[in-house]
Amino acid sequence: MIKVDARGLSCPQPVLVTKKAIxxxxxxxxxxxxxETAKENVKRFLSHSGYSVSVDQEGELxxxxxxx
Amino acid sequence: MPINLSYGMSIVISRFDLISRTTxxxxxxxxxxxxxxxxxxxEKRGIILAGxxxxxxxxxxxxxxNPANMGFCIACFLRDIAGGVGMHRAGxxxxxxxxxxxxxxxxxxxxxxxxxxxxxxxxxxxxxxxLGILVMIGAxxxxxxxxxxxxxxxxxxxxxxxxIAGYVGGIGxxxxxxxxxxxxxxxxxxxxxxxxxxxxxxxxxxxALVVNAGFLxxxxxxxxxxHAPIWIALAAGLIVGxxxxxxxxxxxxxxxDMILFKDSHLLSxxxxxxxxxxxxxxxxxxxxxxxEAQPVAHTDGLWNFLGMALAGWGSVLLGGCPMRQLILSGExxxxxxxxxxxxxxxxxxxxxxxxxASPAGATTNGQIAVIIGFVFLLAISVSNSGLxxxxx
Numbered sequence: 001m002i003k004v005d006a007r008g009l010s011c012p013q014p015v016l017v018t019k020k021a022i023x024x025x026x027x028x029x030x031x032x033x034x035x036e037t038a039k040e041n042v043k044r045f046l047s048h049s050g051y052s053v054s055v056d057q058e059g060e061l062x063x064x065x066x067x068x
Numbered sequence: 069m070p071i072n073l074s075y076g077m078s079i080v081i082s083r084f085d086l087i088s089r090t091t092x093x094x095x096x097x098x099x100x101x102x103x104x105x106x107x108x109x110x111e112k113r114g115i116i117l118a119g120x121x122x123x124x125x126x127x128x129x130x131x132x133x134n135p136a137n138m139g140f141c142i143a144c145f146l147r148d149i150a151g152g153v154g155m156h157r158a159g160x161x162x163x164x165x166x167x168x169x170x171x172x173x174x175x176x177x178x179x180x181x182x183x184x185x186x187x188x189x190x191x192x193x194x195x196x197x198x199l200g201i202l203v204m205i206g207a208x209x210x211x212x213x214x215x216x217x218x219x220x221x222x223x224x225x226x227x228x229x230x231x232i233a234g235y236v237g238g239i240g241x242x243x244x245x246x247x248x249x250x251x252x253x254x255x256x257x258x259x260x261x262x263x264x265x266x267x268x269x270x271x272x273x274x275x276a277l278v279v280n281a282g283f284l285x286x287x288x289x290x291x292x293x294x295h296a297p298i299w300i301a302l303a304a305g306l307i308v309g310x311x312x313x314x315x316x317x318x319x320x321x322x323x324x325d326m327i328l329f330k331d332s333h334l335l336s337x338x339x340x341x342x343x344x345x346x347x348x349x350x351x352x353x354x355x356x357x358x359x360e361a362q363p364v365a366h367t368d369g370l371w372n373f374l375g376m377a378l379a380g381w382g383s384v385l386l387g388g389c390p391m392r393q394l395i396l397s398g399e400x401x402x403x404x405x406x407x408x409x410x411x412x413x414x415x416x417x418x419x420x421x422x423x424x425a426s427p428a429g430a431t432t433n434g435q436i437a438v439i440i441g442f443v444f445l446l447a448i449s450v451s452n453s454g455l456x457x458x459x460x
Contacts, residue, residue, distance in 0.1 A: 008254030
């Protein structure tokens with residue numbers, strides 16, 4: 001499982017760091033974000049990249065888990 | 069006979085006009101229905117509808133009194149506010165634009181309701197302030213923010229094509245640095261009051277406008293004197309603020325995401341604004357195609373191009389267009405609030421130092437400022453992309 005910390009980053013960096021993380025391969029990725037915009041953008045990107053995505057909320061953080 | 073002939077012609081034209089208007093309404097209705105039923109459009113339905121409403125409201129605001137092709141223009145309106153509070157004394161562009169206040173408050177109210185209001189800050193605030201100044205200098209060289217650029221094209225102003233070309237080029241440059249790791253660093257959680265300040269200031273500014281406070285400046289002529297009634301302008305701002313907060317509509321994100329990820333989500337909002345403003349302008353008879361004598365515009369193609377290139381590049385570095393900065397500041401992002409203040413100061417500088425273009429064209433000072441702006445952007449881009457060796 002690749003872990004990505006995208007908290008507090010401006011658009012489109014949460015997606016960029018996710019893209020970079022999955023480019024090295026691997027079937028699972030976990031991305032931590034702290035706002036709805038980043039959540040939606042990363043979720044959309046992972047879905048379009050062939051991942052099935054689930055989102056968990058932990059306090060103020062949103063944790064996206066992508067698997068394919 | 070010539071009189072009868074022209075009378076007959078005018079009847080034909082008015083009938084044709086009626087037919088074409090009806091046809092357009094049918095096309096619009098079908099388009100909206102299509103976006104409702106087509107499965108593949110489902111994901112983009114919200115943003116396309118939001119874009120449609122922004123486009124239609126923009127035309128409506130012109131009908132209610134705003135300058136032509138300026139239903140919404142974040143750069144122009146922040147510039148008018150800077151003049152309205154006396155930060156510059158360009159007599160033709162001074163007014164407190166309720167649309168801006170509505171955008172901030174609309175985003176604030178919806179974010180608050182949906183528990184998305186989160187005060188944050190600390191992401192290279194002063195760099196963002198400077199970027200706000202530079203984006204404004206670029207936008208006032210072109211005479212419009214990215215949103216007005218689209219509205220100008222939808223009104224038939226072909227000078228906007230040069231602006232769009234520059235805008236895409238500027239975004240492309242910004243993307244190069246994003247791919248090299250450009251970042252203004254993370255933001256962090258801030259105390260609640262930090263996020264409430266700008267919405268509160270916006271309300272106070274609106275009250276000052278409503279009571280016609282004596283310290284405000286109002287244009288007696290020129291674009292600043294042309295405005296929709298206060299409450300209509302506020303309502304339009306609130307509606308767009310809510311829609312933009314909900315859909316994350318962004319005029320720089322569309323082209324940026326297309327280049328970076330081949331993702332057309334935000335671009336579909338951008339295009340929807342164009343299509344519906346175009347239809348609205350055709351229906352209302354505002355559409356006037358050409359380069360010459362366009363409202364609040366000049367024909368200097370090179371500087372239209374370079375002005376929007378500066379605005380596009382700066383907006384990519386900021387992570388969103390001027391409108392998006394207003395929305396984010398309503399959501400509690402104080403880095404964006406600082407950026408908005410940078411744009412206001414940039415507008416004051418643009419008029420105090422003679423940088424802003426006018427329908428007569430670009431000024432020499434403005435051309436020098438745009439070039440200096442590119443040097444600044446290059447320095448900010450390079451030094452925040454890890455391209456310089458770290459000495460820490």
